[in-house]
Amino acid sequence: MRHSAAGAARDPAGVTQPAADSQWERTTRINTEVEVWSELAGWRARAAWFGSRGKEGRNTCKQASARASARGDMAVTRLRNIKGPHATEIERKIKRGNTLRQASWWRGSRGLAALLSVALCACAGAGLLLHLSSLDGDVTETLVSRRELVSPQPRAYGVPCSEDYDNYKRYPGCTPQKCGRVVTDGVVTREEALALRRLAEKGLGLAGSEGGASILDLHSGALSMGKQFVNIYRYFGDQIRDVFAQEDFQLYRNVRGRIQAAIAEAFGLDPELMYLTKPTFFSRINSTAARTQHDEYWHPHIDKVTYGSFDYTSLLYLSDYGSDFTGGRFIFMDQNANRSVEPRTGRVSFFSSGTENLHRVEKVTWGTRYAITVSFTCDPEHAISDPALP
Numbered sequence: 084m085r086h087s088a089a090g091a092a093r094d095p096a097g098v099t100q101p102a103a104d105s106q107w108e109r110t111t112r113i114n115t116e117v118e119v120w121s122e123l124a125g126w127r128a129r130a131a132w133f134g135s136r137g138k139e140g141r142n143t144c145k146q147a148s149a150r151a152s153a154r155g156d157m158a159v160t161r162l163r164n165i166k167g168p169h170a171t172e173i174e175r176k177i178k179r180g181n182t183l184r185q186a187s188w189w190r191g192s193r194g195l196a197a198l199l200s201v202a203l204c205a206c207a208g209a210g211l212l213l214h215l216s217s218l219d220g221d222v223t224e225t226l227v228s229r230r231e232l233v234s235p236q237p238r239a240y241g242v243p244c245s246e247d248y249d250n251y252k253r254y255p256g257c258t259p260q261k262c263g264r265v266v267t268d269g270v271v272t273r274e275e276a277l278a279l280r281r282l283a284e285k286g287l288g289l290a291g292s293e294g295g296a297s298i299l300d301l302h303s304g305a306l307s308m309g310k311q312f313v314n315i316y317r318y319f320g321d322q323i324r325d326v327f328a329q330e331d332f333q334l335y336r337n338v339r340g341r342i343q344a345a346i347a348e349a350f351g352l353d354p355e356l357m358y359l360t361k362p363t364f365f366s367r368i369n370s371t372a373a374r375t376q377h378d379e380y381w382h383p384h385i386d387k388v389t390y391g392s393f394d395y396t397s398l399l400y401l402s403d404y405g406s407d408f409t410g411g412r413f414i415f416m417d418q419n420a421n422r423s424v425e426p427r428t429g430r431v432s433f434f435s436s437g438t439e440n441l442h443r444v445e446k447v448t449w450g451t452r453y454a455i456t457v458s459f460t461c462d463p464e465h466a467i468s469d470p471a472l473p
C-alpha cells in the first residue's frame with residue numbers, strides 16, 4: 084500500500100503516513116488502517132454498461148444483454164485488476180461475496196424442492212444458514228449510524244491510497260493524493276432529499292426491474308424495465324415532460340454542485356478540475372428476489388475497477404435505514420473490520436474510488452431504499468454534462 088503525498092513516511096507498523104498538513108496533523112488514529120480526519124475544514128456496476136443518449140442509447144438493451152453474457156468474466160476481471168500488498172485479502176473478500184451470491188441464488192431458485200430438502204435436512208440446513216448469515220451480517224463497526232446527525236462539520240476517515248490511480252494519467256489538483264471516506268448530513272437538506280425522492284419515485288414508477296433493484300440514469304435515460312433497460316427519452320418521447328419538470332433537473336444540478344464542492348474541500352481539490360462522470364443514477368432497492376444479475380447490487384466491489392473513470396464516488400441517501408427499510412447498510416470492507424454507514428435521508432457519503440474503499444451494500448430485507456450515486460472523474464475526457472430534459 085502506498086501513499087503518494089510528498090514526504091510520506093512509514094510508521095513502525097509499516098503503514099505509510101501522509102505528509103503532515105493542517106488537516107492531517109489533527110488526525111486521530113483509530114487503528115492501523117483507518118484514521119479519522121477529526122476536524123476537516125470543510126451496484127456493483129449496475130449501470131456501467133449503460134449507453135449514453137444517441138447512438139449508444141439506442142443500443143442500451145443490446146448492450147445490457149451483451150454485457151450480461153460477459154458478466155461471468157466480470158468477477159475474474161475485478162480480481163485481476165487488484166494490486167498491492169492486500170490484493171490477496173481483497174480477492175478473498177470478493178470471492179466470499181461471490182460465494183454468498185451463489186448461495187443466495189441456490190436458496191432462491193430451488194423453491195418448494197429446496198424447502199422440502201431443508202425440512203429433511205433440518206440440522207444441516209440450519210448449520211448452513213447460520214454460517215451464511217454470519218458471513219452476511221459481519222459488520223464489526225458502525226461508522227455512522229442513522230440516528231446521529233453529522234452536521235455542520237463532515238466526519239472524515241482517512242485510509243492510505245491504493246495503487247489504482249497509478250494505472251491512470253494523473254491530474255494535479257484532482258487525482259487522489261489523500262484517500263478516505265467522508266460522511267455529512269450538512270450538504271443536502273431533508274426537504275431537498277425528499278424532493279429528489281419524489282423525482283425518483285416518479286421516474287422509477289414508470290417501469291422498474293422485476294427483481295429487487297431498479298435504476299434510473301437521468302443522463303443516459305436508462306431505466307430498468309422488467310429484465311432489461313429502456314431509454315426513457317426515446318421510449319416516452321415528449322411525454323417525459325409530463326413526468327419531469329425543469330425544476331427537478333435544476334435541483335439535481337444544484338445538489339450535484341454542492342456535493343462536488345464538499346468533496347473538493349474535504350480532499351483539498353480544485354472543484355473546477357473534477358467532473359461529473361457516468362454512470363450517475365437513482366437506485367431503488369427492495370427485498371424482491373433478484374431475477375437477473377442486474378438486480379444483484381450486493382456484491383463487494385471497487386468503483387475504480389468497476390467503472391474505470393471514477394475517482395471520487397458519492398452517495399446521496401433518500402430514505403432512512405431502520406424506518407423506510409431494513410438491511411441495505413453500506414459496508415466498507417476493510418482488512419481488519421467491516422464498517423457500516425447507515426443511510427439517512429439527506430446524508431451524503433463520499434470516498435476515493437480505489438481499492439482502499441472496497442465496499443458492498445447489504446441485502447435489503449424489508450421496505451424500499453432510495454439513493455443516488457453521483458460520481459466524479461479527474462479526466463476531462465470522461466466528463467459528462469448534467470442531466471437535462473432533451
Ligand SMILES: O=C(O)CCC(=O)C(=O)O
Binds near residue numbers: 366
Ligand atoms: O447505494 C449505495 O449505498 C452504494 C451503491 C454503490 O456502491 C455504487 O453505486 O457503486
Ligand SMILES: [Fe+2]
Binds near residue numbers: 126384385386396442
Ligand atoms: Fe460502489
